[in-house]
Amino acid sequence: EPEVTQTPSHQVTQMGQEVILRCVPISNHLYFYWYRQILGQKVEFLVSFYNNEISEKSEIFDDQFSVERPDGSNFTLKIRSTKLEDSAMYFCASQTSGSLQETQYFGPGTRLLVL
Amino acid sequence: AQSVSQHNHHVILSEAASLELGCNYSYGGTVNLFWYVQYPGQHLQLLLKYFSGDPLVKGIKGFEAEFIKSKFSFNLRKPSVQWSDTAEYFCAVNTGMDTGRRALTFGSGTRLQVQP
Numbered sequence: 001e002p003e004v005t006q007t008p009s010h011q012v013t014q015m016g017q018e019v020i021l022r023c024v025p026i027s028n029h030l031y032f033y034w035y036r037q038i039l040g041q042k043v044e045f046l047v048s049f050y051n052n053e054i055s056e057k058s059e060i061f062d063d064q065f066s067v068e069r070p071d072g073s074n075f076t077l078k079i080r081s082t083k084l085e086d087s088a089m090y091f092c093a094s095q096t097s098g099s100l101q102e103t104q105y106f107g108p109g110t111r112l113l114v115l
Numbered sequence: 116a117q118s119v120s121q122h123n124h125h126v127i128l129s130e131a132a133s134l135e136l137g138c139n140y141s142y143g144g145t146v147n148l149f150w151y152v153q154y155p156g157q158h159l160q161l162l163l164k165y166f167s168g169d170p171l172v173k174g175i176k177g178f179e180a181e182f183i184k185s186k187f188s189f190n191l192r193k194p195s196v197q198w199s200d201t202a203e204y205f206c207a208v209n210t211g212m213d214t215g216r217r218a219l220t221f222g223s224g225t226r227l228q229v230q231p
Contacts (some may be wrong), residue, residue: 003158004117004158016136031217033217033218033220035219041223042221042222042223042224043159043207043219043224044206044221045218045219045220048217048218055217056143056216056217056218058218070179091158091159095217098217100147100166100211100212100217101147101164101166103164104219105161106151106158106159106160107158108157108158111157
């Protein structure tokens with residue numbers, strides 16, 4: 001069964017550094033998402049992406065964050081200047097067509113630790 | 116904004132016991148409802164979902180959930196749990212039918228521990 005994959009599984013970075021989290025959605029999926037879960041807190045929506053542009057974003061997704069689909073297979077989340085509070089598990093998800101009745105398939109997550 | 120509450124943070128059961136995990140949401144309009152499960156070391160997987168029709172939905176691995184609109188609830192049930200059901204369970208909602216938003220709003224999760 002096809003799965004969403006994410007790399008790296010763990011990343012440690014220094015505050016102020018840029019990080020790029022990578023996701024390979026399920027092929028033929030067209031809608032992509034990033035969520036995050038700070039330790040002990042709820043999974044929170046960050047952004048959704050369709051047709052090479054952001055379709056929806058939360059208030060968390062400020063100018064420090066950006067997403068792109070650079071090559072037709074990867075979907076990346078960039079944090080330009082990491083802060084301590086960016087430490088979290090970041091989940092990528094993909095969906096076939098964006099239909100509200102379709103399942104979002106999640107990847108295993110990248111655990112980001114900002115020191 | 117909508118929110119989702121899961122009041123049971125940690126549940127411990129013996130094998131063969133019955134399970135009911137609570138989920139309540141706060142949104143007065145049309146909702147799509149989901150239960151996801153995360154087994155240790157694995158990614159979030161869909162257990163079941165409700166969009167419309169029969170409010171009792173059946174999912175994988177013997178799980179079911181009942182949508183009670185008047186109570187804003189979508190509780191997850193299983194008549195007899197197994198050790199392999201040990202996992203964290205997340206309830207999620209989207210309000211896209213009204214708002215066009217596809218983002219899922221998650222509850223805080225319930226950690227289920229099944230003792231052999």
